[in-house]
Amino acid sequence: MLQRLLTLSAACGLLLLGIAPLAAQPGDCDAEPMMAMISRAPDGSPGNDGSSYPVISGNEHYIAFRSSATDLVPSDTNGVDDVFVYNRLNCQIRRVSITADGEQGNGDSGPLNFSEDGRYLLMLSSSTNFDPAYQPSDNNDIGGLFLLDLEEQEFTYIGLWPLLPDMSGDGRYVVYPSLEAKVPEDTNNEMDIYLYDRIQGTTKRITPDVPHRPDRWDIYYLPAISADGNYIAFSSNANELVLGDSNNLYDIFLYEPETETFTRITVNQPSEEEWWNHGSAFAPALSGDGRYMVFSSHASNRLDVEEDCTVEIYIYDRVTDHLTCLMGSPEEELVGIAEYHWNTDVSDDGRYIGFAGQRRSPSGSLVAAYIYDRFTSSLILVSRNTSGQPGNIRESVKISSSGRFAAFYSDASVLTEGSTHTQVFLTDWQALTGYIPEVAPQRNVYTTATPTLTWSLVTWAVGYEIEIDDDDDFSSPAYHNATLTTPEVTLSELSNGVYYWRVRAQRPNGSWSSWSAVDSFVVDVP
Numbered sequence: 252m253l254q255r256l257l258t259l260s261a262a263c264g265l266l267l268l269g270i271a272p273l274a275a276q277p278g279d280c281d282a283e284p285m286m287a288m289i290s291r292a293p294d295g296s297p298g299n300d301g302s303s304y305p306v307i308s309g310n311e312h313y314i315a316f317r318s319s320a321t322d323l324v325p326s327d328t329n330g331v332d333d334v335f336v337y338n339r340l341n342c343q344i345r346r347v348s349i350t351a352d353g354e355q356g357n358g359d360s361g362p363l364n365f366s367e368d369g370r371y372l373l374m375l376s377s378s379t380n381f382d383p384a385y386q387p388s389d390n391n392d393i394g395g396l397f398l399l400d401l402e403e404q405e406f407t408y409i410g411l412w413p414l415l416p417d418m419s420g421d422g423r424y425v426v427y428p429s430l431e432a433k434v435p436e437d438t439n440n441e442m443d444i445y446l447y448d449r450i451q452g453t454t455k456r457i458t459p460d461v462p463h464r465p466d467r468w469d470i471y472y473l474p475a476i477s478a479d480g481n482y483i484a485f486s487s488n489a490n491e492l493v494l495g496d497s498n499n500l501y502d503i504f505l506y507e508p509e510t511e512t513f514t515r516i517t518v519n520q521p522s523e524e525e526w527w528n529h530g531s532a533f534a535p536a537l538s539g540d541g542r543y544m545v546f547s548s549h550a551s552n553r554l555d556v557e558e559d560c561t562v563e564i565y566i567y568d569r570v571t572d573h574l575t576c577l578m579g580s581p582e583e584e585l586v587g588i589a590e591y592h593w594n595t596d597v598s599d600d601g602r603y604i605g606f607a608g609q610r611r612s613p614s615g616s617l618v619a620a621y622i623y624d625r626f627t628s629s630l631i632l633v634s635r636n637t638s639g640q641p642g643n644i645r646e647s648v649k650i651s652s653s654g655r656f657a658a659f660y661s662d663a664s665v666l667t668e669g670s671t672h673t674q675v676f677l678t679d680w681q682a683l684t685g686y687i688p689e690v691a692p693q694r695n696v697y698t699t700a701t702p703t704l705t706w707s708l709v710t711w712a713v714g715y716e717i718e719i720d721d722d723d724d725f726s727s728p729a730y731h732n733a734t735l736t737t738p739e740v741t742l743s744e745l746s747n748g749v750y751y752w753r754v755r756a757q758r759p760n761g762s763w764s765s766w767s768a769v770d771s772f773v774v775d776v777p
Contacts, residue, residue, distance in 0.1 A: 475537045703741040
């Protein structure tokens with residue numbers, strides 16, 4: 252049952268079959284991987300059993316994953332699925348589904364989410380020796396929800412039978428749906444969504460007391476919380492959350508804990524019900540500040556979305572209240588979002604979106620990992636080896652906070668070096684594919700003569716070059732600098748007026764990307 256629940260969610264070795272090694276020797280990680288199998292034994296060989304469900308810490312240092320392999324670390328003899336953490340900085344793996352005194356877990360465990368700094372790991376486990384507060388019930392064979400403090404190796408039990416929870420960036424808040432009544436006022440015998448506060452040690456039900464109806468199943472599903480903890484999104488087929496909801500399908504809702512208000516996102520204006528009468532919406536994901544929400548839907552009457560959608564993935568901007576869809580110039584092989592692989596992921600700034608796409612192949616079809624760049628409307632296949640051969644993935648793809656790294660698991664022969672088991676992979680996908688993201692300047696009006704200009708971080712860049720001129724042909728730049736190492740610059744005193752500027756990024760091999768689009772700013776000092 253633990254396997255079924257996880258199915259809903261979502262290193263160092265040899266250069267074989269076009270897969271770049273992490274390092275020549277364990278612990279030597281000077282060279283960043285382009286595509287690396289991280290579920291490896293200490294001798295560099297692939298794990299001797301299946302590994303799956305990776306999650307990435309916000310600082311991009313750690314990747315946790317589930318595995319039934321017994322050769323990833325010494326003395327793994329408990330015969331259950333364990334949770335392992337791969338350290339990207341030193342290529343080392345450690346098992347974390349153990350007690351503080353080193354006792355092995357006595358039940359299956361799997362990771363669910365990481366905090367930004369990698370200290371807190373949200374995980375599911377049926378082990379009864381992690382926290383005495385966990386008491387499995389007769390009707391629960393899935394396990395409990397635990398928050399693991401990796402610095403102290405201390406487990407805190409949160410609740411039974413959680414369906415796909417999420418955690419804020421600082422590891423303080425955990426949002427999860429559960430049939431278990433966690434507060435006295437929960438008497439409806441229905442799924443509810445709860446918010447756990449690690450610092451206060453409290454649990455609060457955030458959904459109202461919706462009456463039980465035997466004709467609907469799991470009325471709340473797949474919650475997500477923004478990294479700052481200020482917004483919670485979820486899918487629900489409850490009609491009682493907002494007025495005018497009568498479609499009896501799963502809609503996407505946004506909840507604000509501070510005001511305790513619900514907003515339905517999957518509506519049209521002015522006729523709310525028309526759009527979503529033809530299909531449910533699932534699996535929301537939120538950017539770091541909750542501005543951007545990404546979700547999937549097979550609704551066929553998208554009246555509010557004028558564009559032709561390449562894939563059935565939608566992007567909602569909370570600030571502008573604008574809803575659009577994933578569009579671009581798809582490769583011929585991409586059919587759409589993979590069926591039953593609804594989970595998406597989004598970078599903290601809302602720029603990159605990870606999803607599992609259905610792809611044609613000579614042997615039929617396969618599920619592949621894709622990244623969508625919202626700034627450039629580009630679709631990039633990332634489950635591929637360094638020779639460009641695509642490989643299938645299982646479940647969904649997870650991306651890091653900056654969008655630089657993607658993680659997934661696969662049993663594709665072009666990736667697994669002959670292993671017949673699923674293995675976990677980490678890719679620096681921009682380096683792997685040669686993708687150059689457009690550098691995007693930020694436009695402003697400045698009331699100071701010494702403004703600071705900023706632009707989008709390019710994760711692989713070793714430097715930046717900037718030109719500023721009072722003419723957009725840049726024939727005689729007023730300012731030029733090709734030695735910048737961070738995506739910002741503070742200018743010397745400028746006269747009032749309109750200025751044009753552009754920036755480009757330097758690759759690790761010393762070459763330069765193309766110039767960004769020309770942007771402008773105004774200096775208007777009173």
